[in-house]
Amino acid sequence: MGDQKQGQKDAYALILDAIDVGMYRPGDRLVESELAERFGVSRTPIREALQRLETQSLLARDGRSLIVSSLDHNQLAELYVVRTELEGLAARLAARHAAEEEIRVLREMVEDDRKIVNDPSALSRSNRRFHKQIHLASHNRYLVQQLDLVHRTMALLATTSLAVEGRGETAIEEHEAIVAALENRDGEAAHEALKNHISKAFETRLKLDSGMD
Structure with missing residues (x-):
């Protein structure tokens, strides 16, 4: 069995x-x-x-x-609404509960990403690891379970928004702001920085899907 x-x-x-x-x-x-x-x-x-x-x-x-499966426009919008709220909560909890070692790992991830900024596929994989690390640093198993489901659904997006020119550099700076807030143990700033990051990713995704330059 x-x-x-x-x-x-x-x-x-x-x-x-x-x-x-x-x-x-x-x-x-x-x-x-x-x-x-x-x-x-x-x-x-x-x-x-x-x-x-x-x-x-x-x-x-x-x-x-x-x-x-594929996601239509409405499903994509619904997914990002849920993702934004759950990721923001994870960041707020991580600011409160993360071990110093966990925050240092996030800092190292940001620095390592600067070396692969021109490789969208590698950056996309690293981006998933970065977000997963924040989820785990929240130390809330039920939140981690819900975020796992959200990120499994994200796999249905055929392309990464990090492939858009300039998005890689911007995303790294957004990650930088999130880590800085965590280092300062500022839950509200971490929450806002993470929500801003997801909002920008969604905006880029919409432009990508509409064929805008």
């Missing part, structure tokens, strides 16, 4: 990671047999993982097939 549960978890994580890194993009069809062969997992845990992803709305039905 334990091996079966591990297989289910692994299949779910493997498919989710594949969507997250863009191996499967919105609209792509996921075939049980192909996934089992690609990941070297039996079809039963693959089937159960697909059902779980469908329940979470990360996959959608297209006739008899399952495809990677």
